[in-house]
Amino acid sequence: MSTNTPLSPRPHSPVSWDQDADHIRLAAVIESAALAIISTDPDWNVRSWNTAAETLFGYRAGEMIGRSVLELVPQEQRNDVLALAERVRGGEVVAPFAALRLHKDGALVQVTVTIWPVRVADEFLGLGITYSDRAGQGRAEAETRRTHSDLERQVGDRTRELATASEGRRSSEERFRLLVEGVRDYAIVILDPKGRVTSWNAGAERITGFAADEVMGRHLGMFYLPGGANAAWIENAPEDARFEHEGWRVRKDGSRFWANSVITPIRDADGTVLGFSSVTRDLTERERAEESLRQRTGELEIANRELAQRNTENEMFVYSVSHDLRSPLVNLQGFSRELEKAARGLSELLAEGDVPSTVQERARAILDGRVTKSIGFIHSAVTRLSNIIDALLRLSRAGRVDYRWESVDMGQIAAQVVKAAQSTITERGATVTVGALPAAWGDSTALEQVLGNLVGNALVYLDPARPGLIEIGSMSCGDGMRTYFVRDNGLGIDPGHQQKIFHAFQRAHPGVGSGEGLGLAIVSRVIERHRGRVWVESRAGTGSTFFFTLPVSTNGH
Template sequence: MRLTTKGLLLIAIPALFELALLSGLVKAQSDAAEAERWAVHGQEVMHQSTAILDPVLGESVALRGAVLAGDTRFVTPVSVWVDVDRRIDQLAELVSDNPAQVERVVQVRQAVQACRQWSDRIQDLLHSRRRKDLVDRFGDLAQSDGLDDFRLQLSAFQMEERRLDALRTAAAEAARERQQTLVVAAVFGSLVFVALAVWLFTRGVRGRLALLSDNAGRLAGNEPLAPLAPGRDEIARLDLTLHETSRRLLEAERIQARFQADLARRADELARINETLRQQTQENEMFIYSVSHDLRVPLVNLQGFSKELTRACDELRAALRESSLAAQMRQRIERVVDDDIGEALHYLQTAVLRASHIIDALLRLSRIGRVEYRQQRVEVRDIVPRVIDAMQGSIRARRAQVQVGELPAVWGDPTALEQVFANLIGNAVNYLDTSREGRIEIGTTPAPPGVHSLRIFYVRDNGLGIPAIALPRLFNAFQRLHGTAVAGEGIGLALVRRVVERHGGRVWAESAEGVGTTFYLSLPEAGAPGASAAGDTRAAPEAANDQAMDGQGNLRIGL
């Protein structure tokens, strides 16, 4: 049974009992009020009957006095009998609900009429001075005046009314007693039912609520729960929910433990992989460094021997001019020396110089990973104008316009970041389209939603653009997409990516061939949490950038 049903029963049973008592109490009160009304009614009837008797008796006494005094002028006022008749009518109305009393009122009226007729006859004899007839009339008074009959009828009426009044008074007393009994029973019954309801609540609900509260405390303390509470009401269902919650929490803890163990295992694997990568990177850098130094020796030898060959060719030419060889043979030898050997020596020296530049680039790449950065607040708005001022010659030569927007401060190494912006701005200047006026824009764009610790800068140009197929390998070393446009080894963007990643950021590009290119780079903002430790990490900033990467590894942001 549901708690609401139990509560309604606990409320309904006392309510029904009290309603029954209340109806009885209302009935008893109504009976008492009715009895009191009838008691007042009886008193009014007695008063009205007395009001009828007094005038008739008074008139009879006055008439007898006039007869004894011989007062021939005595006349009973008509108003006396009119008043008596009116009072009889009122008395009949008062007892109209009692047919026996109504009959007695009729007899009283008839007796009053007889008394009036006798009084009128006596007064006529008195006025006509018929003394003898008056004496005879008074001698036969008991049979003729009807006064005794009037008294008898009125007395019988009053006796019956007294009897009815006694019954009504007794009924009123009984109603009052019943009313008091019902009041006492209502109070006592209410107390009994309240006590019974409290006992039932304590017996059937309080104990189970205590068990439920104990289970809730056990659940909060991650302790085993007590057995399920019996019943099918809300408390039982809530207790069942607590047990189900406890079971799911235990299952979640087991899953969490497995996840934590798996996470710890994967963290160990990642740490080992990172350590392996670090060692491999260090080994690669050392290998590049040593190979670069080792390659310089044969290059120096090649350059030296090429110079020796050049001097030998000069001596051979001089010897040919002084020799006695035929002119045709001498010209043939000179052509071989000048054309074939000279051209070969030129290509050899060019290749040596190219290899030397590549070795220098490899050395710069290897040194990037070993440079110690001085992390501090860097005002980008100061370093970008310095870079632009240093490139004013190239910018004027390209007839380019440079627009610089608002550039907030970031956290990093000022020298390294100045090199980054120098490479990007220089790259934009070098690859402008000479067929139209160049335009370069430097500014910032809002970070993606949920990323609050990064500043995203961009360098946009309207230059030659980059084919879509070349974007994935744009930041690889020695990648030259427009090899004939500008001299170089193709490591500038690779250096930019390495420096930005060591600052905890990322660099990417958007481009359309023939329209222009926009390079983006994300750097930790100055004062951001963990900004001082951003160097050589790709944790939060890079993960935030990875959320918005497209299929080519480029973050797509519209400007």
């Protein structure tokens, strides 16, 4: 047993069975706790070190007993911790606190520390300290079950050794009794063979609301809800060796709390059941958080389905409207060409000379002025409307087209985009650099469209007052995703426009370049379908950086 050094028997000393049995129970409780429990002497040297402490810090009990507990504390914090220990010796009550402690391999361990004085009468015997692993909270329940399983086996092995212990261990027993009573994070209860309470620590009082004198001699089943776990485990314990249950319990005030309990039989060397140790942890906050998370997840799933349905409806509406507008647009284009042709015919007739000069002059003024100008306006309007319809169709396709999911060479995609834009790059006198671009998981055609739109925008909005610089690069962001970016030293974007530009028909600089303001909306739609996100960081007059994330594997998608 990890606590064996302070409990080793004195040779040739007589055995007091009742005291020895109590000692076995107390030692087994400490050993079976799922959190690290240690005790020190008045000089802060370790006196006991349970299995959970071995697991948390990597030291075996034999390595730590007799050494200063301050060896677990980073060097720069030791003076503060020593001052804290002295205050606890003096009677100050210290609330549990978060801290960093040293593992045997030198790594830092994130823990929650609880510390209290261990006294007999007015004599200060040392400290009781518990450590719980903060970094492992997300794995707490699985780890608790694994730890209890290991401890049950160890307790069974060690109780046979301890059954031969002597009456001379009463001072050690008292130390361990006080250590157990000081633990407040766990309800640690000792039961007789019938399941009746014989020992009740401060943690049990805190969690249930019952004082020790209110529960002594009463059956532990009083804390279980009707129809839940019952006394049957007592009858089966010698055969089953261990009982574990997670569910609702009842406090003194009638309120319920969610708890995990592990009850382990304590046997003597002959296998006779001396009683049971019950270790219970209050998991109410975790259960409430999980229930809230389940409820919130359900709400989000419903909202997601509704949004997906609305999105599909919007895409179909956009597609339908765009398609329906195409027919009258074709008619407008045809009629405008007919008007243009008719105007040319009239001009030819006027040129034949059979028309009086005064009529010719007036007719030419009309044809060359208002008619020609009006036809030009019609052409421009039809072309713009055609561009809008094409852009709307591209936007709707971005949400509907079936993607071919594969590993995409982003470096090759960037090279293709730069090559396609080379004439514009040369015309604008810009320099484009491409950094290392690891592969992403997605649709190559869609991702080429994303980079093409971003590089195209960067070229359009370069500042003519300085040489244009555009950089395409990437960085790691964890969680199976990678961040890619396109950075320029162009005109930049005012803060008030930075969110709007990802919406349809929004342009940061309407007077610069051409376009309908749908390029970034398409980028946003494509990246969303890749389970990524897109955003911009920019300062007006300095330039902009557009970021987007993509999964690096199928797990990310």
